[in-house]
Amino acid sequence: xxxxxxxxxxxxxxxxxxxxxxxxxxxxxxxxxxxxxxxxxxxxxxxxxxxxxxxxxxxxxxxxxxxxxxxxxxxxxxxxxxxxxxxxxxxxxxxxxxxxxxxxxxxxxxxxxxxxxxxx
Numbered sequence: 001x002x003x004x005x006x007x008x009x010x011x012x013x014x015x016x017x018x019x020x021x022x023x024x025x026x027x028x029x030x031x032x033x034x035x036x037x038x039x040x041x042x043x044x045x046x047x048x049x050x051x052x053x054x055x056x057x058x059x060x061x062x063x064x065x066x067x068x069x070x071x072x073x074x075x076x077x078x079x080x081x082x083x084x085x086x087x088x089x090x091x092x093x094x095x096x097x098x099x100x101x102x103x104x105x106x107x108x109x110x111x112x113x114x115x116x117x118x119x120x
Contacts, residue, residue: 013095018068019117022035026063028054058082072115073116 032054039047058078066074084106089095 015068018065021061022065022069022074022077023081025058025065026078027085028058029078029082030060030085030089032058033082034089048054074118077113081107084109 028086032051035047035054036051038044039051042048062074065078065098071075087096087102087106091098098100
């Protein structure tokens, strides 16, 4: 097995766990974005606390994942997961209208995120 330098982000050591952490961080991004909307300008304590915890977990997870995933790929995947889940949650709860165009665009977004993983 080839030993890679610690600074080489192409090293596969820990890559699967980094992707799991990145996916969880993307989920947390969706949580904090949704909580921020529900906090009504930081006037409701429960959504405020969910926002703070979700934000911290999301950023820490992104930072940890970027140890072995290139920054551009990690950031794009993190944002893509967060955006897709935030829109899906809003549609599921009735906050946003459901339309074929929205669903197709989310599928396209997810396909691009998966594509980034495949080419990485």
